[in-house]
Amino acid sequence: MHSDTNNTTADSRYDAVALLSGGLDSILAVKVIQDQGLRVKCLHFVAPFFGKPHKRKHWEALYGIDIENVDISEEYVRLLTERPVYGFGKVLNPCVDCKILMMRKASELMHHYGAKFIISGEVLGQRPMSQRQDTLNVIRRDAEVKEVLLRPLCAKHLDPTEVELSGLVDRERLLGIKGRGRSEQLALAKHYGFAEIPTPGGGCKLAEKENARRYWPILKFSPKPSVRDFKLSNIGRQYWAEDRWMIVGRNHMDNSALLKVCGDADLVFRLRGFPGPIAVGRQFDGKPWTQDEIADAAALAASFSPKAVQSGKPVMVRVVAAANLRRLAEQGGEHAPVEGEVVFTVEPKRVTDKGWSESDWPTVREEIRADMRDKRA
């Protein structure tokens, strides 16, 4: 786990740590506790699927809270690779396991900060899967936070927690919000004078079909799914031919991101003589591409240059391992020949022998269901 605050000293004590998605409910839960004069450290969890670490300072100033970004990418990728114990929600969102993972991390950090309890912004009955009473109990139990978890927004509907019984937290000043309505939360946001009202949830890509179809092939084909795999799958257009994976930039921003995120052994495809996107062929460990496969992928990469296609002639595509390009960039010799670069002359083609295609959600949904059935069997 990586966190962005390493300067905590023994005397920087907090009463509570809070799970802060950046959604309205998570912020309100913190404010309700701060109102009682208690000190709260907010934990903003970050992974390739969620988190807005760049907003930390903005939120701190806007809402008067104290935040630490906590990177849980490695643990999260492991969770997806091993498959969630409580399954996926409507898309590829393992909400119950996700909450358990976050609660466990929060529990660790609670001790680190010398805090006595954990706050979360859940409201009973608000979300179908993760906020039902029985599910809330499962999360509390499996994360082993039963004694220390306080949900200030719906506490009046739950049994008193240790910190309420001990008098550290005044139960009378906690809330009893229930259900899907938003009016009470909006009234509270007004009461606190928020200049910006965040959206209800924190925004999670695992709950979006468009992103789930990008992620699923990794879980299916990558021999050892990695954080890098999921970061790459967030960029550009994604093409698969069985376990061969090509990522094609859609614009300048994608091209730069691809070069930054791809692994040293990944293949970078660049057109010679025509403007066109950068494409990356992901080389999984122990699965190098054949020359035939590279030539086929080069034809696909070239098809994304309208000028190359319009030329009606074979075009040249330069292919090199990312490590060699990086080495050259470090030496400041961008225009010098790149060591190990091979030039392929190909006809630009969107439909090639290898059958590259983008995943579609209905197929992916069926595969996820079948995978979950197999795992349960």
Ligand code: SF4
């Ligand atoms: S929506 Fe995403 S971040 Fe939220 S609980 Fe579900 S999996 Fe976790």
